[in-house]
Amino acid sequence: MAETKTAQRRLAARGIVKRRERRDTRPQEIVAAAFEEFAAKGYTATRLEDVAARARVSKGLPYLYFKTKEELFKAVVRSVITPHFDAIRRQMETTDMSSEDFLKGPFLAFIQELVLSRRAAIARLLIAEGPKHPELTAFYFEHVISHGIEALRGLIDRGVAQGEFRPTHLREFPQLLIAPVLTAVLWRALFERHHHLDTDKLLETHIGLILDAIRAPHGDSPNESGTGDSR
Amino acid sequence: MAETKTAQRRLAARGIVKRRERRDTRPQEIVAAAFEEFAAKGYTATRLEDVAARARVSKGLPYLYFKTKEELFKAVVRSVITPHFDAIRRQMETTDMSSEDFLKGPFLAFIQELVLSRRAAIARLLIAEGPKHPELTAFYFEHVISHGIEALRGLIDRGVAQGEFRPTHLREFPQLLIAPVLTAVLWRALFERHHHLDTDKLLETHIGLILDAIRAPHGDSPNESGTGDSR
Amino acid sequence: MAETKTAQRRLAARGIVKRRERRDTRPQEIVAAAFEEFAAKGYTATRLEDVAARARVSKGLPYLYFKTKEELFKAVVRSVITPHFDAIRRQMETTDMSSEDFLKGPFLAFIQELVLSRRAAIARLLIAEGPKHPELTAFYFEHVISHGIEALRGLIDRGVAQGEFRPTHLREFPQLLIAPVLTAVLWRALFERHHHLDTDKLLETHIGLILDAIRAPHGDSPNESGTGDSR
């Protein structure tokens, strides 16, 4: 067995490295191309041939890395979505900002950017294709949604614990903090041409209103009510 | 005159009536079947043959009433979605309840029912298929969305005018009132199996929080803040 | 029985006559409509529904008179083509004009008119559909072609017998007299838009040339050669 490994190493030492690099890079390139295609056309309307063409790769190559179209789709979701969510989640868990400041600052910025980004298109895909891909949905729920919910709940609880927020049912439904994201994404995808929506402000308004609703009535917060969204 | 109607004539008359009834009934039956299929499988995965089978009708019949699959899809959206929205919208415009009472009452009930209904599945379809059917999207925007937005804005403005609500940016983004509906619908469709969500309470909480945020701080409103969602 | 007849007559006196007339007329109307459709679109591309619509008749009615589309097509050919050919054929057999005069006169006029007429389109159909309808082809051969050939041969033989024509192989191939008709018909159908063809003159030239070729060199024909088509 040791000899086998040695042989492999020797091969690697020569020119196999290039191949290795390629083998590591190609899948990413294919996933990236697939992302663009899926985002632009939707799952079914995307032809693997087009993905291959966009990745400057032969028609058959994707099948070397992804057994089926569905696998490729899953890979897209995993690779494109997860990292960003992980980042904000970790930040949310480790920040030492006040909860209100975090929501108004990094969190708002994150969802504002998300809505305008290419990644938002994938959300639409998940919505459309989710039911057909239970495994993917499970993965997505486990790695993105549940953690995200927990992180938001932690943020809310911390705010309550520190006297920033009064206790409300929001802690049971942290989804409400992100609800307008979906609305904004879909508006942009479907109705933007008919009626422009300032999604940045929409989200800002939403966060402001929720904060107005949950802010503790007394204490160091000078503006009792309405600061977040009075005019 | 009754006697001039001979038996034959009566039969003939019935024959015609039957035919006419059929001609009016069949499309509805087909649309109903299509609704079920689309809702269950999505647009592309739905085969017209299955729609026909569900409607207990031959493969070719749907094409007698709907020129293409797409037309059938549009008919589904129109017939299934529009009426309900029209009803609540009219109610919203003509009610003499206070805005808060309307939101907490009929409006909340409407969105709660919507989330749990079969019609919610169509929302998913619209999200997924919208970009591929601009005409349908336009129709939907014009007949459902824009009127809905306007009606909600009217409700908010009325509340402000009557001293119930303080002026907030919510009037610019009435979408925020319905935002959690989408979230709830999608949660049920995608994640319910992984984690139960009490959508009724989610929506109630949302409306409560928003009302807390916009309620005018003084005056005849006895509960200054938090009543809607304190605990 | 007298009473029955009386009753019928009374009925006939009212509106039943119309029905009878219709029953005799309807097939003709349908055949006429089918002729237009077939001529315009070809056999396969013609939908019986369109035929019915053109005849202002319900979709199912043609099947009352013609068992299949093919039967209807045959009826069209029979009713539209045969009579005209029969007329010229009888004329050809009974005329007391000289053969040359007949060819230059009535025969030329007949083929000139044929080329420009709507009926020419049916020729195209026969060419295209013939192999698929052996029965029809047989009918057509028997009732039109073979008699036509024989009649022409008779005309040629008569010309030879009377010293008008010298004996040539034309009597074995009377088809040569009509050959340019097909060419003219097809040119008009296919190439007229690209290059105009004066079919009248084409046919006249042809008859003239053939006459020049077969005219007996001496005798009562004053113009030995070239009169038919010299310039």
Add this chain to the structure above:
Amino acid sequence: MAETKTAQRRLAARGIVKRRERRDTRPQEIVAAAFEEFAAKGYTATRLEDVAARARVSKGLPYLYFKTKEELFKAVVRSVITPHFDAIRRQMETTDMSSEDFLKGPFLAFIQELVLSRRAAIARLLIAEGPKHPELTAFYFEHVISHGIEALRGLIDRGVAQGEFRPTHLREFPQLLIAPVLTAVLWRALFERHHHLDTDKLLETHIGLILDAIRAPHGDSPNESGTGDSR
């Protein structure tokens, strides 16, 4: 350098060659199969699946090379028809034979062979399908018909210029020289089973008659009249 070509490389090189050969060969095979099917059944009645089967190829392959059934049909016409016509046309334009000798020799042989060949079936197709394929008709007119007409006219004019022929209207209607070809083709396709037609002799007779009609009456032409078709 020959040694640098390792066995593997040679194999690879062969592999590519084979592929390329295939890529160039398959379309031809498919076109050939399509030709047979179209000729036998006509355009509409030909199913691409049968074409594929005849070419010993899968159902979908023809679509790799020909986007639609129509494209395939066009390819058939182009590949089967054009080359032969081009050949005789060039011959006609460059020959140093007398016009009469050319018509009686190579030209007669060409049309005799044409009538008996499989290609004649395509003529029937063009006649039947032409109106539905204006593009194809235009192509055909431009590449075959118009050039053919011009070449024939050139031949006639040359004959006149050299005193072989007297000037006649034939130069305006060179179509008359080929008119019987269509007749012969169609007779064979439609009526041969009912009555045999010696197409070789038909065509020979036609050319003979036309020559008799246009041959200059005096001068170096030893046979004044009738030689071509006297008996």
Add this chain to the structure above:
DNA sequence: AATGAATGAGGGTTCATTCAT
């Protein structure tokens, strides 16, 4: 590892034909 020719199941759509009324 990479290519791209080839496969073949599958689905939308049409339309000749039937039949209840």
Add this chain to the structure above:
DNA sequence: TATGAATGAACCCTCATTCAT
């Protein structure tokens, strides 16, 4: 006799997937 709703076989075309090279 007449209608027109309904049937269902047939066919074009697409595209995920395979495999020889």
